[in-house]
Amino acid sequence: xxxxxxSLFLSVREGDSSVINCTYTDSSSTYLYWYKQEPGxxxxxxxxxxxxxxxxxxxRLTVLLNKKDKHLSLRIADTQTGDSAIYFCAETQDTxxxxxxxxxxxxxxxxx
Amino acid sequence: xxxxxxxxKFQVLKTGQSMTLQCAQDMNHNSMYWYRQxxxxxxxxxxxxxxxxxxxxxxxxxxxxxxxxxxREFSLRLESAAPSQTSVYFCASIxxxxxxxxxxxxxxxxxx
Numbered sequence: 546x547x548x549x550x551x552s553l554f555l556s557v558r559e560g561d562s563s564v565i566n567c568t569y570t571d572s573s574s575t576y577l578y579w580y581k582q583e584p585g586x587x588x589x590x591x592x593x594x595x596x597x598x599x600x601x602x603x604x605r606l607t608v609l610l611n612k613k614d615k616h617l618s619l620r621i622a623d624t625q626t627g628d629s630a631i632y633f634c635a636e637t638q639d640t641x642x643x644x645x646x647x648x649x650x651x652x653x654x655x656x657x
Numbered sequence: 658x659x660x661x662x663x664x665x666k667f668q669v670l671k672t673g674q675s676m677t678l679q680c681a682q683d684m685n686h687n688s689m690y691w692y693r694q695x696x697x698x699x700x701x702x703x704x705x706x707x708x709x710x711x712x713x714x715x716x717x718x719x720x721x722x723x724x725x726x727x728x729r730e731f732s733l734r735l736e737s738a739a740p741s742q743t744s745v746y747f748c749a750s751i752x753x754x755x756x757x758x759x760x761x762x763x764x765x766x767x768x769x
Binding site: 549553578586587588589590593633635643644645646647648649650 | 688690692697698699700701702705707715747751757758759760761762763
């Protein structure tokens with residue numbers, strides 16, 4: 546079945562770059578997403594990438610997709626304390642129920 | 658434009674009590690979903706509704722029932738709450754193909 550895995554924790558210093566990694570098993574994944582969750586809040590979509598793309602950049606965020614290795618990464622440039630949150634990787638196919646399968650989330654801690 | 662609205666925000670139940678979590682979206686989306694979020698486990702799909710009048714089980718449906726009342730509303734019912742159902746519940750909806758999942762702000766449920 547589908548599986549999405551992420552490391553649980555990442556700590557960086559303010560101003561450094563953060564790289565959050567994700568691996569998935571479903572080769573038929575069509576869309577891959579990054580969501581951000583701040584304490585006590587819902588999930589906020591950060592960015593997403595279609596499976597036929599290798600890279601997507603949006604301001605400080607860069608998403609890299611290695612479809613051969615089923616590896617997705619999110620790079621946050623110039624990380625700020627406001628970036629401290631849990632980041633979820635998720636994937637879906639474009640058919641059937643279209644529900645997202647989520648990883649367990651990576652807690653990013655940004656130290657001043 | 659409110660997006661996805663969930664009520665209540667917080668609820669405490671005793672074991673064996675019942676309750677219904679409400680969800681409504683105003684984006685004219687066909688598909689709606691209920692997820693639960695537990696520490697270290699990401700989000701797991703409970704039930705989904707691909708369109709008005711249809712509902713299907715997700716990964717963890719036991720102990721829950723759902724109703725797709727109309728296109729806007731998708732409710733989740735716990736008939737006899739158990740401590741294992743202590744969790745944060747998120748409702749979500751999705752529009753056209755490739756568009757992201759929109760989440761509500763969650764219902765934090767504690768069962769004692």
